[in-house]
Amino acid sequence: MTQRTSPNMGEFLHLRGQNLSKGEPIALPLVQSSMYHLPGLPEDFPNYGRVSNPTWTQLEHALAHLEVAPCLCFPSGMAAISAALFATLKAGDRLLVPADGYYVTRILSSQFLAKFGVEVVERDTAEFTEGGFDGFSVVFLETPSNPGLDLLDMSAIASAVRDAGGITICDNTTLTPLGQRPLDYGVDIVVSSDTKSMAGHSDALMGHVATRNPEIFNAVEEWRKFSGCIPGPQEAWLLHRGLETLDVRYDRMCTSAALLAERLANHPAVKSIRFPGLENDPAHALAKTQQIRFGFLISFTLETEAQAEEFINSCALLRPTTSFGGVHSSAERRARWGDAVDPAFIRLSVGCEPVEELWQAFSEALERVSKEPTVSS
Structure with missing residues:
Protein backbone atom coordinates (compact mmCIF):
# COMPACT_ATOMS: atom_id res chain seq x y z
CA MET A 1 0.00 0.00 0.00
CA THR A 2 1.17 3.52 -0.79
CA GLN A 3 2.96 5.24 2.06
CA ARG A 4 0.92 8.02 3.64
CA THR A 5 3.03 11.15 3.28
CA SER A 6 2.31 14.86 3.27
CA PRO A 7 3.54 17.25 0.57
CA ASN A 8 6.80 19.10 1.20
CA MET A 9 5.37 22.33 2.60
CA GLY A 10 8.69 24.18 2.79
CA GLU A 11 9.12 23.68 -0.92
CA PHE A 12 5.46 24.63 -1.41
CA LEU A 13 5.92 28.01 0.27
CA HIS A 14 8.77 28.83 -2.11
CA LEU A 15 7.23 27.59 -5.37
CA ARG A 16 6.72 31.11 -6.62
CA GLY A 17 9.88 32.55 -5.09
CA GLN A 18 12.18 30.08 -6.83
CA ASN A 19 11.23 31.51 -10.25
CA LEU A 20 11.15 35.25 -9.53
CA SER A 21 13.26 37.80 -11.36
CA LYS A 22 14.87 40.67 -9.50
CA GLY A 23 12.30 43.25 -8.43
CA GLU A 24 9.23 41.01 -8.83
CA PRO A 25 6.71 40.88 -5.96
CA ILE A 26 6.92 38.01 -3.49
CA ALA A 27 3.14 37.94 -3.08
CA LEU A 28 1.10 36.65 -6.04
CA PRO A 29 -0.22 39.56 -8.14
CA LEU A 30 -3.97 39.75 -8.77
CA VAL A 31 -4.61 40.00 -12.52
CA GLN A 32 -8.08 41.40 -13.11
CA SER A 33 -8.48 41.40 -16.88
CA SER A 34 -10.84 39.87 -19.40
CA MET A 35 -8.63 40.68 -22.42
CA TYR A 36 -4.95 40.34 -23.34
CA HIS A 37 -2.68 42.14 -25.80
CA LEU A 38 -2.69 39.66 -28.69
CA PRO A 39 -1.29 40.85 -32.03
CA GLY A 40 -0.94 38.25 -34.79
CA LEU A 41 -1.76 34.57 -34.26
CA PRO A 42 -2.86 33.58 -30.71
CA GLU A 43 -0.47 30.60 -30.54
CA ASP A 44 -0.15 29.55 -26.86
CA PHE A 45 -0.54 32.99 -25.32
CA PRO A 46 -3.35 33.95 -22.93
CA ASN A 47 -6.18 35.16 -25.11
CA TYR A 48 -9.44 35.60 -23.19
CA GLY A 49 -10.48 35.71 -19.56
CA ARG A 50 -12.83 32.73 -19.85
CA VAL A 51 -9.95 30.56 -21.05
CA SER A 52 -7.02 31.59 -18.88
CA ASN A 53 -5.80 33.96 -16.22
CA PRO A 54 -2.29 34.36 -14.76
CA THR A 55 -3.64 34.29 -11.20
CA TRP A 56 -5.36 30.96 -11.89
CA THR A 57 -2.21 29.60 -13.43
CA GLN A 58 -0.19 30.26 -10.29
CA LEU A 59 -2.96 28.87 -8.08
CA GLU A 60 -3.18 25.69 -10.14
CA HIS A 61 0.60 25.33 -9.94
CA ALA A 62 0.33 25.49 -6.14
CA LEU A 63 -2.60 23.05 -6.01
CA ALA A 64 -0.74 20.65 -8.28
CA HIS A 65 2.15 20.60 -5.80
CA LEU A 66 -0.22 19.66 -2.98
CA GLU A 67 -2.02 16.97 -4.99
CA VAL A 68 1.07 15.78 -6.90
CA ALA A 69 -1.18 15.91 -9.96
CA PRO A 70 -2.36 18.45 -12.54
CA CYS A 71 -5.19 20.62 -11.17
CA LEU A 72 -7.93 22.89 -12.46
CA CYS A 73 -9.63 25.47 -10.23
CA PHE A 74 -13.35 26.24 -10.18
CA PRO A 75 -15.62 28.87 -8.61
CA SER A 76 -16.96 26.49 -5.92
CA GLY A 77 -16.72 22.92 -4.72
CA MET A 78 -19.98 22.04 -6.48
CA ALA A 79 -18.61 23.57 -9.68
CA ALA A 80 -15.65 21.19 -9.39
CA ILE A 81 -17.96 18.23 -8.75
CA SER A 82 -20.18 19.25 -11.67
CA ALA A 83 -17.17 19.49 -14.00
CA ALA A 84 -15.89 16.06 -12.98
CA LEU A 85 -19.31 14.44 -13.46
CA PHE A 86 -20.37 16.18 -16.67
CA ALA A 87 -16.96 15.58 -18.25
CA THR A 88 -17.03 11.83 -17.57
CA LEU A 89 -20.70 10.83 -17.97
CA LYS A 90 -22.99 10.48 -20.98
CA ALA A 91 -26.55 9.29 -21.64
CA GLY A 92 -26.96 5.64 -20.74
CA ASP A 93 -24.18 5.60 -18.15
CA ARG A 94 -24.70 4.51 -14.55
CA LEU A 95 -23.48 6.62 -11.62
CA LEU A 96 -23.10 5.42 -8.03
CA VAL A 97 -23.19 8.06 -5.26
CA PRO A 98 -23.25 7.79 -1.46
CA ALA A 99 -26.74 8.08 -0.01
CA ASP A 100 -25.39 9.57 3.22
CA GLY A 101 -22.85 11.94 1.69
CA TYR A 102 -23.13 15.62 0.87
CA TYR A 103 -26.75 16.10 -0.14
CA VAL A 104 -26.07 18.63 -2.93
CA THR A 105 -24.09 16.01 -4.89
CA ARG A 106 -27.14 13.74 -4.71
CA ILE A 107 -29.46 16.52 -5.85
CA LEU A 108 -27.21 17.43 -8.78
CA SER A 109 -27.19 13.77 -9.82
CA SER A 110 -30.87 12.95 -9.35
CA GLN A 111 -32.41 16.20 -10.57
CA PHE A 112 -30.06 17.12 -13.41
CA LEU A 113 -27.82 14.27 -14.58
CA ALA A 114 -30.79 11.90 -14.54
CA LYS A 115 -32.63 14.18 -16.98
CA PHE A 116 -29.83 13.62 -19.49
CA GLY A 117 -30.19 9.84 -19.33
CA VAL A 118 -27.73 8.99 -16.57
CA GLU A 119 -28.98 6.28 -14.22
CA VAL A 120 -28.23 7.34 -10.64
CA VAL A 121 -27.90 4.74 -7.88
CA GLU A 122 -27.45 5.58 -4.19
CA ARG A 123 -25.90 3.40 -1.50
CA ASP A 124 -25.15 4.08 2.15
CA THR A 125 -21.45 4.34 2.92
CA ALA A 126 -21.59 1.35 5.28
CA GLU A 127 -23.03 -0.78 2.44
CA PHE A 128 -21.23 0.87 -0.46
CA THR A 129 -19.46 -2.23 -1.76
CA GLU A 130 -22.52 -4.48 -1.57
CA GLY A 131 -23.67 -5.39 -5.05
CA GLY A 132 -20.28 -4.68 -6.60
CA PHE A 133 -19.49 -2.11 -9.28
CA ASP A 134 -20.22 -3.90 -12.55
CA GLY A 135 -22.03 -1.64 -14.99
CA PHE A 136 -21.12 1.63 -13.30
CA SER A 137 -19.30 4.16 -15.48
CA VAL A 138 -18.53 6.45 -12.54
CA VAL A 139 -18.38 5.69 -8.82
CA PHE A 140 -18.38 8.76 -6.57
CA LEU A 141 -16.73 8.34 -3.16
CA GLU A 142 -16.90 10.51 -0.09
CA THR A 143 -14.61 9.38 2.71
CA PRO A 144 -15.04 10.37 5.48
CA SER A 145 -18.72 10.76 4.70
CA ASN A 146 -20.27 14.13 5.43
CA PRO A 147 -21.63 14.34 8.08
CA GLY A 148 -21.49 10.81 9.54
CA LEU A 149 -17.70 10.32 9.20
CA ASP A 150 -17.91 6.74 7.96
CA LEU A 151 -14.98 5.60 5.81
CA LEU A 152 -14.52 3.74 2.53
CA ASP A 153 -11.50 1.63 1.59
CA MET A 154 -10.27 3.75 -1.33
CA SER A 155 -7.67 1.29 -2.59
CA ALA A 156 -10.04 -1.67 -2.68
CA ILE A 157 -12.88 0.28 -4.29
CA ALA A 158 -10.67 1.99 -6.87
CA SER A 159 -9.24 -1.37 -7.89
CA ALA A 160 -12.65 -3.03 -8.11
CA VAL A 161 -14.15 -0.17 -10.12
CA ARG A 162 -11.22 -0.16 -12.53
CA ASP A 163 -11.55 -3.93 -13.02
CA ALA A 164 -15.24 -3.36 -13.80
CA GLY A 165 -14.38 -0.75 -16.44
CA GLY A 166 -15.37 2.38 -14.51
CA ILE A 167 -13.65 5.38 -13.00
CA THR A 168 -13.68 6.74 -9.44
CA ILE A 169 -14.13 10.28 -8.18
CA CYS A 170 -13.39 11.09 -4.53
CA ASP A 171 -14.57 14.19 -2.69
CA ASN A 172 -11.63 15.00 -0.40
CA THR A 173 -13.05 18.22 1.06
CA THR A 174 -13.10 17.06 4.67
CA LEU A 175 -9.42 16.05 4.84
CA THR A 176 -7.53 18.05 2.15
CA PRO A 177 -4.30 16.74 0.53
CA LEU A 178 -2.59 17.18 3.90
CA GLY A 179 -4.91 14.66 5.55
CA GLN A 180 -5.53 12.14 2.80
CA ARG A 181 -4.27 11.47 -0.74
CA PRO A 182 -6.90 9.55 -2.74
CA LEU A 183 -4.90 9.60 -5.99
CA ASP A 184 -2.17 7.59 -4.27
CA TYR A 185 -4.73 4.85 -3.63
CA GLY A 186 -5.77 4.51 -7.25
CA VAL A 187 -8.67 6.98 -7.35
CA ASP A 188 -8.94 8.59 -10.81
CA ILE A 189 -10.21 12.07 -9.88
CA VAL A 190 -10.16 14.15 -6.71
CA VAL A 191 -12.63 16.98 -6.20
CA SER A 192 -12.54 19.45 -3.34
CA SER A 193 -14.49 22.38 -1.99
CA ASP A 194 -11.63 24.76 -1.28
CA THR A 195 -14.16 27.12 0.28
CA LYS A 196 -13.55 25.12 3.46
CA SER A 197 -10.16 24.62 5.09
CA MET A 198 -8.06 25.06 1.95
CA ALA A 199 -8.91 28.78 1.79
CA GLY A 200 -9.67 28.73 5.49
CA HIS A 201 -11.03 32.19 6.20
CA SER A 202 -14.69 31.89 5.19
CA ASP A 203 -14.35 34.64 2.61
CA ALA A 204 -14.10 32.87 -0.76
CA LEU A 205 -16.00 30.21 -2.69
CA MET A 206 -13.58 27.97 -4.63
CA GLY A 207 -12.97 24.36 -5.66
CA HIS A 208 -10.59 22.24 -7.68
CA VAL A 209 -10.29 19.03 -9.66
CA ALA A 210 -7.09 16.94 -9.67
CA THR A 211 -6.27 13.92 -11.83
CA ARG A 212 -3.22 12.10 -13.15
CA ASN A 213 -5.15 10.89 -16.20
CA PRO A 214 -4.38 13.21 -19.18
CA GLU A 215 -7.60 12.33 -21.05
CA ILE A 216 -9.76 13.09 -18.03
CA PHE A 217 -7.82 16.31 -17.37
CA ASN A 218 -8.38 17.49 -20.94
CA ALA A 219 -12.10 16.66 -20.76
CA VAL A 220 -12.53 18.61 -17.51
CA GLU A 221 -10.55 21.54 -18.93
CA GLU A 222 -12.74 21.58 -22.04
CA TRP A 223 -15.86 21.49 -19.85
CA ARG A 224 -14.62 24.53 -17.92
CA LYS A 225 -13.69 26.48 -21.05
CA PHE A 226 -16.95 25.93 -22.91
CA SER A 227 -19.33 25.99 -19.95
CA GLY A 228 -17.79 29.20 -18.61
CA CYS A 229 -17.60 27.63 -15.14
CA ILE A 230 -14.57 29.69 -14.17
CA PRO A 231 -13.39 31.26 -10.91
CA GLY A 232 -12.90 34.96 -10.42
CA PRO A 233 -9.30 36.17 -10.14
CA GLN A 234 -9.99 37.72 -6.73
CA GLU A 235 -11.20 34.40 -5.34
CA ASP A 251 -2.17 21.00 12.08
CA ARG A 252 -3.72 23.15 14.82
CA MET A 253 -7.26 22.12 13.88
CA CYS A 254 -6.53 18.38 13.70
CA THR A 255 -4.48 18.35 16.89
CA SER A 256 -7.19 20.21 18.79
CA ALA A 257 -9.94 17.98 17.36
CA ALA A 258 -8.18 14.84 18.58
CA LEU A 259 -7.99 16.20 22.14
CA LEU A 260 -11.56 17.54 22.13
CA ALA A 261 -12.98 14.28 20.75
CA GLU A 262 -11.46 12.33 23.65
CA ARG A 263 -13.00 14.73 26.17
CA LEU A 264 -16.38 14.85 24.46
CA ALA A 265 -16.48 11.04 24.33
CA ASN A 266 -16.19 10.96 28.12
CA HIS A 267 -18.71 13.72 28.81
CA PRO A 268 -22.01 12.49 30.31
CA ALA A 269 -24.07 14.87 28.14
CA VAL A 270 -22.81 13.27 24.92
CA LYS A 271 -24.94 10.31 23.86
CA SER A 272 -22.74 9.18 20.97
CA ILE A 273 -19.72 10.44 19.03
CA ARG A 274 -17.90 9.76 15.76
CA PHE A 275 -14.29 10.74 15.16
CA PRO A 276 -11.96 8.42 13.22
CA GLY A 277 -9.09 9.24 15.58
CA LEU A 278 -10.81 7.60 18.56
CA GLU A 279 -9.52 4.07 19.09
CA ASN A 280 -13.03 2.70 19.59
CA ASP A 281 -14.45 4.43 16.50
CA PRO A 282 -15.69 1.92 13.89
CA ALA A 283 -13.56 3.63 11.23
CA HIS A 284 -10.35 3.90 13.28
CA ALA A 285 -8.51 0.88 11.86
CA LEU A 286 -9.12 1.92 8.26
CA ALA A 287 -8.33 5.55 9.01
CA LYS A 288 -4.90 4.54 10.30
CA THR A 289 -4.09 2.84 7.00
CA GLN A 290 -5.17 5.55 4.53
CA GLN A 291 -5.29 8.89 6.32
CA ILE A 292 -2.34 11.10 7.23
CA ARG A 293 -4.43 12.98 9.81
CA PHE A 294 -7.78 12.18 11.39
CA GLY A 295 -9.25 15.56 10.46
CA PHE A 296 -10.90 18.43 12.31
CA LEU A 297 -14.56 17.34 12.08
CA ILE A 298 -16.30 15.68 15.03
CA SER A 299 -19.87 14.39 14.91
CA PHE A 300 -21.71 13.86 18.18
CA THR A 301 -25.25 13.56 19.46
CA LEU A 302 -26.87 15.01 22.56
CA GLU A 303 -30.10 13.81 24.17
CA THR A 304 -32.56 16.18 22.49
CA GLU A 305 -32.89 18.58 19.58
CA ALA A 306 -33.40 21.42 22.06
CA GLN A 307 -30.14 20.59 23.82
CA ALA A 308 -28.29 20.52 20.51
CA GLU A 309 -29.66 23.91 19.52
CA GLU A 310 -28.85 25.37 22.92
CA PHE A 311 -25.30 24.02 22.83
CA ILE A 312 -24.60 25.46 19.39
CA ASN A 313 -26.26 28.81 19.97
CA SER A 314 -25.02 29.48 23.50
CA CYS A 315 -21.38 28.42 23.18
CA ALA A 316 -19.25 31.57 23.13
CA LEU A 317 -16.57 30.03 20.88
CA LEU A 318 -18.87 28.45 18.31
CA ARG A 319 -20.42 30.06 15.28
CA PRO A 320 -23.78 28.51 14.34
CA THR A 321 -23.38 28.15 10.58
CA THR A 322 -23.40 25.70 7.73
CA SER A 323 -20.15 24.78 6.00
CA PHE A 324 -16.93 24.14 7.93
CA GLY A 325 -13.15 24.39 7.89
CA GLY A 326 -12.67 28.04 8.86
CA VAL A 327 -10.39 29.46 11.53
CA HIS A 328 -13.47 29.96 13.71
CA SER A 329 -14.93 26.81 15.25
CA SER A 330 -18.46 26.23 14.03
CA ALA A 331 -21.27 23.73 14.41
CA GLU A 332 -24.69 22.91 13.10
CA ARG A 333 -27.53 20.48 13.58
CA ARG A 334 -27.48 18.67 10.24
CA ALA A 335 -31.04 17.34 10.49
CA ARG A 336 -32.24 20.83 9.62
CA TRP A 337 -31.03 20.20 6.05
CA GLY A 338 -32.77 16.84 5.83
CA ASP A 339 -29.76 14.61 6.51
CA ALA A 340 -30.80 11.19 7.82
CA VAL A 341 -29.39 11.76 11.29
CA ASP A 342 -30.71 12.09 14.83
CA PRO A 343 -32.37 15.50 15.42
CA ALA A 344 -29.79 16.08 18.18
CA PHE A 345 -26.82 15.25 15.90
CA ILE A 346 -24.17 17.98 15.72
CA ARG A 347 -21.40 18.37 13.15
CA LEU A 348 -18.57 20.25 14.86
CA SER A 349 -15.78 21.91 12.89
CA VAL A 350 -12.79 22.65 15.12
CA GLY A 351 -11.02 25.91 14.30
CA CYS A 352 -7.79 27.58 15.33
CA GLU A 353 -8.70 28.86 18.78
CA PRO A 354 -6.48 27.74 21.69
CA VAL A 355 -7.71 24.28 22.57
CA GLU A 356 -8.09 24.81 26.31
CA GLU A 357 -10.20 27.91 25.71
CA LEU A 358 -12.33 25.86 23.34
CA TRP A 359 -12.80 23.09 25.86
CA GLN A 360 -13.78 25.53 28.58
CA ALA A 361 -16.41 27.04 26.29
CA PHE A 362 -17.69 23.59 25.28
CA SER A 363 -17.79 22.42 28.90
CA GLU A 364 -19.76 25.48 30.00
CA ALA A 365 -22.25 25.04 27.16
CA LEU A 366 -22.66 21.31 27.88
CA GLU A 367 -23.18 22.06 31.56
CA ARG A 368 -25.96 24.50 30.69
CA VAL A 369 -27.81 22.08 28.44
CA SER A 370 -27.42 19.22 30.92
CA LYS A 371 -29.15 21.05 33.78
CA GLU A 372 -32.72 20.17 34.60
CA PRO A 373 -35.06 23.11 33.98
CA THR A 374 -35.78 25.10 37.14
CA VAL A 375 -39.26 24.99 38.60
CA SER A 376 -40.87 28.30 39.55
CA SER A 377 -41.97 28.64 43.17
Missing part, protein backbone atom coordinates in the same frame (compact mmCIF):
# COMPACT_ATOMS: atom_id res chain seq x y z
CA ALA A 236 -8.26 32.57 -6.90
CA TRP A 237 -5.92 35.06 -5.25
CA LEU A 238 -7.62 34.58 -1.88
CA LEU A 239 -7.32 30.80 -2.13
CA HIS A 240 -3.65 31.04 -3.04
CA ARG A 241 -3.06 33.21 0.01
CA GLY A 242 -5.01 30.80 2.19
CA LEU A 243 -2.97 27.85 0.99
CA GLU A 244 0.18 29.45 2.34
CA THR A 245 -1.11 29.01 5.90
CA LEU A 246 -2.92 25.70 5.34
CA ASP A 247 -0.21 23.61 6.97
CA VAL A 248 -0.18 25.51 10.27
CA ARG A 249 -3.95 25.94 10.36
CA TYR A 250 -4.65 22.31 9.53
